[in-house]
Amino acid sequence: MARCFAGAKCELASVARSLAKQTRRSLDCNAAAAPIPFSSPIPSHHRSKLHLQSEAPCLLLQRGVAAGHFNRTSLGNLSSSGVKLGQSVEERKWNLVSASMQASVQTAAKVGARESGSVPLEKLVEVVTNAAKTGAAVVMDRVDKPRTVDFKGATDLVTDTDKATEEAILEVIKEAFPDHLVLGEEGGVSGGPNSDYLWCIDPLDGTTNFAHSYPCFAVSVAVLWKGRPIAGSVVEFAGGPFCWVTRTFSATAGGGAFCEGQRIHVSDTESVQRSLLVTGFGYEHDDAWATNIELFKHFTDVTRGVRRLGAAAVDLCHVALGLVDAYWEYRLKPWDVAAGVLIAEEAGALVTRMDGKDFTVFDRSVIASNGKIHPQLLDVIRPATQKLLDSGKFVDDLWFKPDGYQLK
Numbered sequence: 041m042a043r044c045f046a047g048a049k050c051e052l053a054s055v056a057r058s059l060a061k062q063t064r065r066s067l068d069c070n071a072a073a074a075p076i077p078f079s080s081p082i083p084s085h086h087r088s089k090l091h092l093q094s095e096a097p098c099l100l101l102q103r104g105v106a107a108g109h110f111n112r113t114s115l116g117n118l119s120s121s122g123v124k125l126g127q128s129v130e131e132r133k134w135n136l137v138s139a140s141m142q143a144s145v146q147t148a149a150k151v152g153a154r155e156s157g158s159v160p161l162e163k164l165v166e167v168v169t170n171a172a173k174t175g176a177a178v179v180m181d182r183v184d185k186p187r188t189v190d191f192k193g194a195t196d197l198v199t200d201t202d203k204a205t206e207e208a209i210l211e212v213i214k215e216a217f218p219d220h221l222v223l224g225e226e227g228g229v230s231g232g233p234n235s236d237y238l239w240c241i242d243p244l245d246g247t248t249n250f251a252h253s254y255p256c257f258a259v260s261v262a263v264l265w266k267g268r269p270i271a272g273s274v275v276e277f278a279g280g281p282f283c284w285v286t287r288t289f290s291a292t293a294g295g296g297a298f299c300e301g302q303r304i305h306v307s308d309t310e311s312v313q314r315s316l317l318v319t320g321f322g323y324e325h326d327d328a329w330a331t332n333i334e335l336f337k338h339f340t341d342v343t344r345g346v347r348r349l350g351a352a353a354v355d356l357c358h359v360a361l362g363l364v365d366a367y368w369e370y371r372l373k374p375w376d377v378a379a380g381v382l383i384a385e386e387a388g389a390l391v392t393r394m395d396g397k398d399f400t401v402f403d404r405s406v407i408a409s410n411g412k413i414h415p416q417l418l419d420v421i422r423p424a425t426q427k428l429l430d431s432g433k434f435v436d437d438l439w440f441k442p443d444g445y446q447l448k
Contacts, residue, residue, distance in 0.1 A: 148390060148397075148398055149398040150293075151268065151269060151381050151382065151385050151391050152269050152270070152293030152294065152385055153264070153265045153266070153269060153270045153293045154294075155265070156265055156270050157236055157237065157266075159217070159237070161270065161271070163216070164263050164270055164271050165271045165290075165292055167212060167213060167216045167217065167263075168261055168271045168272060168273050168290075169273050169290060170212050171212040171273075172209075172260070172261040172273035172274070172275050172288070173273075173275065173288070174208050174211075174212050175206075175208055175209045175241075175261065176277075176286055176288075178205045178208045179205055179244060179257075179259060180277075180284065180286070182200075182201045183250070183253075183277065183284050184253075184281055184282060184284070187199045187201065187250075187251055188200040189251050197247045197248050198226065199244070199247060199251055201250065202225070202243050202247055203226050203243075205243035205259060206225070206226045206241055206243035207227075209243060209259075209261060210222065210224065210230075210241070213239050213241075214231070217237065217239075218231075218232075219231070219232040220237040220238070220263075221233065221235040221237060221238045221239070221442060223238060223239065223241070223375060223440065224240075224241040224243070225243065225375045233442070233443075233444055234444070236265055236266050237263060237265055238263070238264040238442065239261070239262070239264075240260075240261075240263075240264065240374045240375045240378035240379070241260070241375055242258075242260040242261075242353060242375040243259060244259065245258045245260050245274075245351045245353040245354065246351030246353075248350060249349075249350050253280065253281050254350075255277065255278050255279055256277075256349045256350055256354055257276075257277050257350075257351050257354070258274050258277060258351055258353045258354050259274070259275045260272070264378060265448075266446055266448035267400055267401070267441075267446070267447030268400075268447075269378050269382035269401065271292045271293070272290065272291055272378060272380070272383055273290045273379060274288070274290075274353045274354070274356075274357050274380060274383060275287075276288075276289065276353075276354050287300055289304075289357045289360065289361075289379075289383050291360075291382045291383040291386040292382075292386070293382065293386070294386075296386050296387075297360050297384070297385075297387035299357075299361055304360055304361050304362070305360075305362060305387050305388050306359060306362050306365075306387050306388040306409075306410035306411070307362040308412070309365045309410060309412065309413060310412045310413065311413065311416075312339075312342060312343055312413050312416045312417065313342060313343060313344075314343075315343050315364075315365035315366065315413055316344050316346075316347070316363075316364050316365055317339055317343055317345070317346045317347070317364060317365060317367070318347040318349060318355045318358065318359075318366075318367045319332065319339075319367065319368050319369055320348060320350065320352055320355065320367075320372075321348065322369075322370065322371040326434075327428060327431065328370040328371055328405075331370070331424050331427075331428050332369070332370055335368070335421060335424055336348075339420075347364065352367075352372055352377055353380040355369075355380070356377065356380025356381060356383060356384045356408055357380055357384070359384045359389050359408050359410070360387035360389060362387075362410075365410050366407065366408065366410065366413060366417055367384075367407070367408050368394055368405070368406065368407040368408075368417070368421060369405070370394065370404060370405045370434070371404055373440050377401055377406055380408075381399070381401065381406065381408060388410065389410060389411065390408070390410075390411040390414045391407070391408045392406075392407055392414070393405050393406065393425075393436070394406065394407050394421050395425045395426055395436070396418050400438065400447065402440060403436070404434070404435070404436060404439060405425060405436075
């Protein structure tokens with residue numbers, strides 16, 4: 041048996057090196073003190089690329105225990121993920137590679153803030169909640185009344201309700217924090233230019249839906265400290281004409297995510313083939329739009345379906361609630377995602393850019409998933425995004441970040 045245990049670290053390191061060649065991430069198997077999470081098998085098209093060599097018929101599970109890479113908890117994870125005694129060597133290797141791929145993706149930096157600065161977190165939460173509810177009250181008062189619709193672009197709508205809602209939200213924020221910086225979809229940048237705090241407001245996410253009384257729109261409010269969300273709230277409108285209802289999502293960095301006061305969590309789906317996804321498309325029919333059309337086609341073919349709701353804040357909250365397993369989109373603005381990404385992350389979601397790099401609310405692409413299917417999604421989405429970046433027709437610099445605003 042001792043011979044079976046020998047060489048475990050070398051084998052694990054070899055698999056990790058093969059994986060790193062594909063993901064361009066380095067994994068140090070010798071430093072893996074925590075259990076390695078095992079999940080879905082690696083897709084078959086990766087197998088031919090990794091060129092793993094066969095080994096003597098000795099159980100990989102036993103080798104891992106001897107090498108110190110697994111403890112009793114991780115053995116339970118192995119069992120629940122389908123890695124069992126008696127599996128072929130190749131099957132065990134693919135499960136190990138899939139786990140390593142997931143571990144590499146899950147090293148992505150957290151989106152949420154690590155501290156709240158000089159203002160007590162409780163005060164920030166109070167104002168975020170009050171601002172979102174105040175804005176939602178304005179929308180609810182107008183939702184079944186005639187609208188005045190203007191155009192910011194050929195198909196990009198803005199209504200009188202967008203403007204009135206933002207004004208109401210601004211009053212709440214400025215009364216509490218007159219020196220804080222504010223970024224609103226309609227009003228742009230206002231407030232103290234030297235503040236570390238930035239409030240991101242989308243007074244009516246899904247304006248086109250609202251203009252047509254289609255039940256998928258929301259009010260979104262978040263506060264950032266040095267570029268990272270501290271607290272956020274999204275009030276989603278559902279139902280329909282004359283029977284509108286709302287549900288309120290909220291989260292604080294490190295404090296979990298909630299819907300109507302109940303703790304929420306992302307789904308447990310482990311396979312893209314069994315997933316329900318959601319995406320969105322911007323108003324500009326450019327190269328990013330065309331790339332996403334192709335991604336939409338691909339995932340429509342290989343999943344249970346891809347929805348397009350038309351409100352990013354709602355999409356992200358649906359990931360948090362476990363209604364859908366992942367969401368991705370290009371060209372979102374900070375006010376679209378600031379609250380939603382925090383709510384999703386605090387519900388257990390993994391959030392990155394669409395090229396797999398760390399995400400900030402000022403980035404131009406986002407993918408948020410339950411974490412378990414993230415590597416499988418990036419296997420398709422990352423190359424498409426990289427091709428778009430390499431073409432020079434889609435840039436990855438930060439946008440809509442107020443001049444002089446410092447990120448931590």
